[in-house]
Amino acid sequence: MPLILSVFAEARLRVRRRRNLPCAAWIVLVALLLATLAPPSSDYPGFAHAYIGPGAGIAVVGSVLTVIGTLFAAFLAAITWPIRWLWRLIRGRGRYRKAKVKRLVILGLDGLEPSLTEQFLAEGKLPNLAKLKAAGCYTRLGTTWPPLSPVAWSSFSTGTNPGKHNIFDFIQRNPLDYRPTISSVRIREPKRKLKLGPFLIPISKPEIAALRKSQPFWKILGDAGIFSAVLRVPITFPPDRFNGVQLSAMCVPDLRGTQGMFSFYTEQGEGGATMDGDVGGERIIVQRRGDRVESYFKGPANSLRTSRPELRVPFSIRAGRNGSAILRVDGQDHALEVGKHSAWVRIAFRAAPGIKVRGVCRLILKRVEPPFEMYCTPLQIDPDKPVMPISHPVVYSCYLARLLGTFSTLGLAEDTWSLSEGVISEDQFLEQAYEIHAEREGMFFDTLRRVSQGVVVCVFDGPDRIQHMFWRFLDDKHPALPPERRASHRDTIPDMYRRMDDLVGRTIAKLDDNTALFVMSDHGFKTFRRGVDLNAWLLQNGYLALKDGARTTDKPYLADIDWSHTRAYAIGLAGIFINLKGREAQGIVAAGEEAQKLTLELKAKLTGLLDAKTGEIGIQEAAPKRTVYKGPYVNEAPDLIMGYNVGYRVSWDAAVGKCGADVFSDNHKAWSGDHCMHPALVPGVLFSSLKLASNQPNIIDLAPTVLDLFGLSTPEYMDGKSLLPGAQSAASGGSDPVVETSPAPPAKPREPVSA
Template identity: 45%
Template sequence: MGLPGIARVIIVGLDGLDPTILDEQLAAGALPHFAALREQGGYGRVATTLPAQTPVAWSSFATGTNPGGHGIFDFVNRDPKTYRLELALNRYERPGVFQLPRVVNLRRGVPFWSALSERGIPSSVIRCPCTYPPDEIEGRMLSGMGVPDLRGGFGTGTYYTSAGGVVAGEAERVVPLPGTGPGPIETVILGPIHPRTRGETRVPIVLEDAAEEGRMILRSPGDPESLVLERGRWSDWLRVTFRMGLLQSVRGLVRFLLVERGPDRVALYCSPIQFDPEAPPFPISHPDSFAGDLSRAIGPFHTTGLPEDHAALSNGRISESAFLHQCEDLWREREAMFEHELGRFESGMLYCLFGIPDRIQHLFWRYRDAGHAANRGRPMVAEHRQAIAEAYRRSDAQVGRALEAADDRTLVIALSDHGFGSFRRGVDLNKWLYENGLLAVHDGEEAGDPEGPPLGRIDWSRTKAYSIGLGGIFLNLRGREGEGVVDPEEAEALKGAIADALGGLEDPVTEAVAVRSVVARERVYSGPFVEEAPDLLVRFGSGYRSSWGSAMGHVGDSVFEDNVRIWAGDHIIDPVLVPGILLMNRPFRSDDASLLDLAPTVLDAFAMARTSEMEGRSLLR
């Protein structure tokens, strides 16, 4: 039986909240609503997935299965026949020459909201990862992580500058500005690729100085035609239309940050182009009209799956203050969505994800770790020392809003998908494979070009194993990979040899254990999609993670490297080191809770048995 009289379930998803920090804040009395929720029901840690990665973990939350049951193992995958890297969350297919492309969600399995729909129980799902395209459910859904920008990436911004010699960084385009005199500056917004010409579509814009110092006016054929830019502040949204053909066009939303306007220098940052929620090129909500209705109710909003402009901060294009100001806007955006749905929530299940804590911890962890290499040459800004603590207090406010909306027939759940820690040193798995004779590069090349194509310098005829993603190793298996050399009958012995040699790997500089263990996929995954997983999974020790280059299939200069990037915190380590948090306003079994238990728990609250695919069990009994 379910909980007596339960008619509603509210789930507050808080990406990346760490139990150690939560405990610190609870002890300090800074989180009154978390404390109230703990007193009403209980509080515990929740086991995350391997890897402890946002799309993997929330997919297991939704389906109640391990990754082998839903098919999401990382942000990236590869085409084994061509070794081309691919996004692992969704793909685009064109059924026929004269048919429009469609999006396919690569998260399989049956999410619990679909099971609820079969019983006529409505759900409202706001921004859950791996819901693009959205599931057709009884109720409403707004897609989350997986929605690209209009150019097709996770978030490609544009940096305009009058300075010469500026090289594009991660996930960005650089557009040189023609001049810095008193007259207008003409340039363009770079849009999606034209399907026929394969060139970038463009929208013209003109930058003019305003009467006030530190301001400019951006004029365009968009809406509004004139947009005020103020140095150091994000602009309002600009709605622009890109012409894709004689009768085709696509609309997008952008914001700008005027970085600098001096007598001899102009620098301007343009956000990734968001789908216009009132006219998206592909569905981002169910029903289709929901995104537009929401936009008209609360105003335009970010639609990309990773809306925080973390690459712009990492590339030094925007300041930490500008990033936090954007996060403040995103808090208000998501709170408005949550409030909108709570206002008409009468029965069923409501889930809303707040992803901002995860990104703030990634980029402000250096303030918790004074000895981090990311602090070299970077000032410690006093007002940013509390950025992470403030994200927890803001999360507490969302829990408070859920409790305020709850009655005695409402189950309230606050949940994070994983915890957090410092990312001090990178481990180049491909370099380790290279040094151990398992990976080869073409003759005359010491290591792969970090600016070259992923996996582009590897000599497959002499390579037995390679790594992509945040801790996965693939065998170059004959019959599976396009140029495979490892006989299938040798695979198990090779996997065992790699696991034995790499497991327990120590960092010679710190003498710490960088790799706690390496496990074969069959030991941790089960289900219909296991064959899509990496052959081996690496469990990193505290402070370590797959290096930046190795994650994209490159071969670096050394196995170990300091992580000097501002992305100083992470969670892709041994999952036992980074559990999430779980609180409910009803007593529950908290001693061995897992993300796999949440789907059966929600079904049990509505007196429904778990589906045959679900592996977890209800925490209510």
């Protein structure tokens, strides 16, 4: 009875607050309720009156079913636990018998730079990392060549060099048409479709194939019965199948199949892409009708229709008070506040009767009054109803979405392009990055609560994205920022390091004595002041020719190359490809001696390439791929791998296969920090709660170390070696030096190239 009364009291207060019902009305309600619950007349069904509407009916029926299911599940779990335990024991999967720790937590802080870390440690700004270092150890961590996240994290997970895991860059070029594709995944529509009038009904499955080869350590652990939770480790799309849970990260596309195209709604100018290719954003022109602005969310092409029309969901925005506005989409209203990120907005595109493609996005209303301006994040796969698997098992993303709310699913979730193009401000970008970071923290700490045995790996991308976009505020010589603006965000990167330290502190607080903790980064960070246009250099030195004898081209993806006179070309971040006969569709360089000679010639000319404007060496080292990699997939790598000096990186134009006028040019983009340099210049960091023995640890050593911690031997194919003290002495120290981790060799300056 007291419970019923308190419920009445609460309900009364709530409804009263909302509708201000008079007291008498409440008396009527309660009287009616009591009357209804009173014993009915002999010939009237009392049960009928215990049912108060379908809403409550469903709640009651659902609750009863839940309670029954819960009790049944509890009973089942209790009685089957000893049987399952016995079964594992009999099958010899005494999984944790040989384990040196009960649980291992790996906290990946993408791009944490050792020089800054060490500086802040010395200044006492990172107390939790200092505590971890004191309890265990700290060391710089060698990285891969090129030191790019997809490459480095693939080496982290497989314990192999890129020649064995097949990831050499973000993109790879198709030698048959020279077009770039994502390096880690191949997505193809179903091969067989049935045409029914205007509809195309797929009768086979679409292909979503992983291109990363070799085995990640969580698969090996899973085969031995050890559970792993792998959160947002790059190059895990499509998700692996193993004993554990996984949420995919880098290379998860947006709903339109790109790696993240934002939309910018405006009343001015013309619509269309803001950049070449499937990156950047798209301007969409809105229509103003009275006090409302109307436009649409742009979805993917409808592959279920023969005409493949673009899927769209219309919306309207009505100005509210005090700079607020109401977005109306699909019959739902969403509040928008000028200058602030909105909550997640769910959008359902209707592809065919009964078939919806669901996405989520967030908006920043920039101006309601003319000229209207609004930013929309890339439309991301809805984790609660994913259009393609983004987790293992598929329901894991649903679980996270239900538990923590909708979250970013895009591979590169932080929208760096929109900041680079000035669509959002630095503060708005930071807000976005830290909200994504908070989502990730929620997942990570939930996983720590759930997983008491096994491995928990979680990668936080925030440090990488923030350093990419805010390094110019640390670098007084950076060309992307006038000196007077530097003070505004000079503290952003140090603040980010403090936040990461705080995360480490909160993580340590959740761990018991049987848990080991690694805090690591895949690479470091340096300034990116000058771009090196490799295609311009190749053209100026007679290795590359453009159609009609042109000296420059603005067309991306090598579209204007005269292949009949091109011996080498560059696309992507990693290096240069030889236009090889028999491999490339229009190759002219014979395989074997000619190709080898050309490679060595290019290496000799590019190593130590001098930037005349600054007097600095732009390229520390250019290395033939076979001197850097070994393994079955070496042929897929660029023929010459570039190791840029600090301050340099491949230029924006050359990365997308364009050819500019100058070899060296200033980087004026907000993307002002980078790590695509010589690996010796940008090592990562490794903090461990355990004492580690190696004096030159490399990222490929992590997988063998994890296996060793759980009592599993390192597979033969792995290039890394366990970093645990005992294993280290047995293996005579250090990893197979496939990847250079020693300081970069002094490069001889070559002939200067005018900027």
